[in-house]
Amino acid sequence: MKSKKLSALVWLRDDFRLMDNPALSAALRAHGNSVLLYLSLPEEISTNSGKLSAAGLGIFMDILRERNIPFAVDKGDLDDLNHLVSEYGITHIYWNRRYAPELRTRDEQIKKYFREKGIQPESFPGNLLAEPWEYKTKERKFYRDFTPYYKNFISAYSPPETSNPEKFISGFSPEDFFIHPGSLEKYQKMKNQLPPGVFSLAGEESGKRALENFIRTSLADYPLQRDFPARKGTSGISAYLARGFLGIHYVWNKILAAETPENSEGVHAFLRQLVWRDFSWHVYYHFPKLDKNPYQKMYENFPWSKNQGHWKAWESGDTGYTFVDAGMRQLLSTGFIHNRPRMIAASFLTKHLRIAWTLGMETFARLLYDHDVAINAFSWQWVAGCGMDAAPYFRIFNPVTQAKKFDPQGEYASSFIPDNGDLFGGRGNIHEPIIRLDEEREKTLSIYYLLRKGEH
């Protein structure tokens, strides 16, 4: 049987959502129901974030079926694309941009290839508030510090309307619907490898519910509550954003539309965090080695420890320091860590155990559902003091005082450490701490001192 002819293909990679999906809306607007959605299987499903992407893909396929939107699922390589283009007579290809260096290069090559073949590829802004090259200093350089970036951004930024494909989607009828042969089997094969439970987290609709719930219950108190990990003080939307189940403009516009005189402070504190997310990508775009090399060159000579016992204790949440251990156990058991213990666990690894930030970053990359390559790398460099943003190298978080301040009743700790003896750290008779904080702090500071003098 001959395949139906279609004019456009929308290539979805990390953006399995209907709302706030610029490439999808543009294709539907221009080509009506003559479009095929092509969904890329995640390249990697051994990590938690890969598993979540795969689950989101499954949920998205169900939505497309319900809405009668034709689709294909495959690896997302040039051979597959070529095959679909010739099979369906495609003349236009649409996608949303990705900004990681190697993906950018690949997309550019694919664009050039199709252009030369007389097919029109068109790319649209990816899931950031602004393109990473959009904001520059007066000297036309990229920003290294967040505060001036933020000031410039907030004075100039005007968010686009959230693109909503609803009216175009309603044009599809059951006759339009088909699944490209082989797609379901490919997907089914991958789905069989996923642990049960990933599905409950995934998808656009659960992301929207999480955001609405946050706006209703916690937005007004966000500045006061966001640092206390035992409280429901933050939005919990990072995984939806990182996996592309929620669009950033959808989130920005929803938050802004919910502003009242009572919650205004919360609204602006929250939007500021969304700008931090963009800033990490701004930095990554201009310093593409962010996830490999320290921005400050002198840190290349830092004498990182190779102590396997310390490394294992940190990774398994067994250092004897409650806040660090609760954070790592939260990560191991749920694939998430609240931002405060995330900072403390990272600081403890790099500044008390003096183990390389790249190792911690890789563990987070494997386990976090919300893993985002730019934010993760930027944050690890920031905590380790080797990044470009002005985090003072001599600031070394004390995990015991941090626990006293941000988990004063030990509720967070005891939900992940059932045998927690001493509330705050150095779990006394139960677990001897693996190091002494004051001693290691001094050692680290003296290494910094020598590094800065160029003697290491």
Ligand SMILES: Cc1cc2nc3c(=O)[nH]c(=O)nc-3n(C[C@H](O)[C@H](O)[C@H](O)COP(=O)(O)OP(=O)(O)OC[C@H]3O[C@@H](n4cnc5c(N)ncnc54)[C@H](O)[C@@H]3O)c2cc1C
């Ligand atoms: C060492 C380290 C590694 C990190 N790795 C990641 C990562 O891989 N992916 C990730 O999404 N976040 C990362 N973060 C930032 C932060 O911890 C999470 O975004 C936050 O805990 C997510 O919870 P939430 O959605 O409830 O946050 P909320 O407080 O509700 O914030 C709303 C959104 O703003 C963004 N955001 C919040 N804090 C930051 C921040 N410090 N930097 C950049 N964007 C931010 C996130 O998209 C978040 O969903 C990391 C932080 C540290 C210290």
